[in-house]
Amino acid sequence: MNFSEPLLKIENLGRQLPNHWIWRNINFSIQAGAKVAVLGPSGSGKTLFLRVLAGLDNAQEGEIFFQGLSLSQWKMPQFRSQVIYLSQNPALLEGTVEKNLQYVYRFSIYRDQHYNRQRILDFLSLLGRSSSFLKRAVHELSGGESQIVVFLRALQLAPSLLFFDEPSASLDRESASGLETLVSTWQAENEQRSYFWTSHDPSQLDRMTDQELLLEGVDGK
Amino acid sequence: MENNYIILGPWQVAAAAALILINILLSIALKLKLEKQLGIASIRMVLQLLLVGFILEWIFTLENFIWILGMALLMASVASISAVNRTRRKFSAIYWNSFFSIISASFLITGIALSGIIQVDPWYHPQYLIPVLGMVLGNTLNGISLTLDRFMEDLSSRRNQIESLLALGATRWEAAHESMKESARAGMIPTINSMMVMGIVSLPGMMTGQILAGANPMNAIYYQIMILFVIAAASALGIIVVILLTFRSLFNSRHQLAIHRLHLK
Incomplete structure (x- = not known):
């Protein structure tokens, strides 16, 4: 990758709902290492925007380039192993925490990688948790603990870009700051790692991000 | 296949229908309100099967x-x-x-x-x-x-x-x-x-x-x-x-x- 080439470039992106454009003419690009706050009033389509960037939904106009290559040229599983969207409604599989962490290595895209328990334990120790957490059943986890699993499941795959969609919306302060610690540690390991973050908490965005992208509602003009 | 079974005539079918008639009378006597549904179901069943019988007889002659x-x-x-x-x-x-x-x-x-x-x-x-x-x-x-x-x-x-x-x-x-x-x-x-x-x-x-x-x-x-x-x-x-x-x-x-x-x- 060329040094000055943006990691992600968005050109004229627009998304239409049945009778209006929810956002339109969005141009934006980031270099590797960017920490972006996505801002906008509720209903401005932040979730849809991140889903489109992750290739889970489609835009009606415009183009997205990742590492210089248009999204339509990427194979989706390959692209999504690099660019991971974490939903505001975490969904885990039945079973233990560790089963959830290991499960993703069954995907063909990760066939050359292996589950690294020590790496997970290192992350957990940052949060003051021990290996017994791995044996817990996911249905008995609190909301904050589920988010930890969702985060670890993605962070262990070493993506280059992550989208955090309201990750701490329903969490107490302590859980929220645990997630922030995880992400900061992960990002400090490699300065090239980047993320987008949405939040209702402006102070969290101040701590976690250093640039912003504003989605304003557009009317049908 | 040879016909070594008892072939039913219309009166035998009617006798079987009489069994349902007993139930209908019972239902009326006990006010169970089953008579209408039972009657409709019986008539539908008979008509549908007779129709299928005619169609099958016709189809079996087709080459x-x-x-x-x-x-x-x-x-x-x-x-x-x-x-x-x-x-x-x-x-x-x-x-x-x-x-x-x-x-x-x-x-x-x-x-x-x-x-x-x-x-x-x-x-x-x-x-x-x-x-x-x-x-x-x-x-x-x-x-x-x-x-x-x-x-x-x-x-x-x-x-x-x-x-x-x-x-x-x-x-x-x-x-x-x-x-x-x-x-x-x-x-x-x-x-x-x-x-x-x-x-x-x-x-x-x-x-x-x-x-x-x-x-x-x-x-x-x-x-x-x-x-x-x-x-x-x-x-x-x-x-x-x-x-x-x-x-x-x-x-x-x-x-x-x-x-x-x-x-x-």
Whole structure:
């Protein structure tokens, strides 16, 4: 990758709902290492925007380039192993925490990688948790603990870009700051790692991000 | 087959109807309000079966393959529409998916059974084709209906989970696999259950019919075993085809779950 080439470039992106454009003419690009706050009033389509960037939904106009290559040229599983969207409604599989962490290595895209328990334990120790957490059943986890699993499941795959969609919306302060610690540690390991973050908490965005992208509602003009 | 069984005349059928009449009188006397439903059901049953009798008598005289094929297609179409009518959700291609899976599974398996196993000559002889196809369709329709319903419900209820897996780099196949497995299992339950208790809890209608008609019980049982294998094979094949078609309808080549294509009826 060329040094000055943006990691992600968005050109004229627009998304239409049945009778209006929810956002339109969005141009934006980031270099590797960017920490972006996505801002906008509720209903401005932040979730849809991140889903489109992750290739889970489609835009009606415009183009997205990742590492210089248009999204339509990427194979989706390959692209999504690099660019991971974490939903505001975490969904885990039945079973233990560790089963959830290991499960993703069954995907063909990760066939050359292996589950690294020590790496997970290192992350957990940052949060003051021990290996017994791995044996817990996911249905008995609190909301904050589920988010930890969702985060670890993605962070262990070493993506280059992550989208955090309201990750701490329903969490107490302590859980929220645990997630922030995880992400900061992960990002400090490699300065090239980047993320987008949405939040209702402006102070969290101040701590976690250093640039912003504003989605304003557009009317049908 | 020689007629070594007692042929029923109209007065015997009427005597059987009188048994229902007793129930209707009882219901009136006890104010159970069952008489209307019982009466309608009895009349419908008689009319539908008489109609089918006339149609079958006519069809059995046909030698023309095209007419028999037409009848088979009509039966399959009705089956594929009924399979979808019981599902809670729908998507635009669902009737086509149901039709294609029912046709491909039932025609292929029935064709093999008639030409290769029973070795009827010609293989489309209506005396064999229509009843065998009917049994196959009835079962395949149940399997497909349960499978479709389960698959769509599963995709809706586990949407977050499936999209999380897709977002982590799963292919659409990897993300949907658990739901496909579950819906195939649900669709095969009736077939597997009925095979499990066959002969113990239930004596299948076809076999009892053959025995009443004077067949040697062992011969009737051989026939029944063959039919059950054919029915199970057609059900399983239909279920696999309908899962693959539905998978293609609800996941696109960009590995996205197109859940917006599903709507409640």
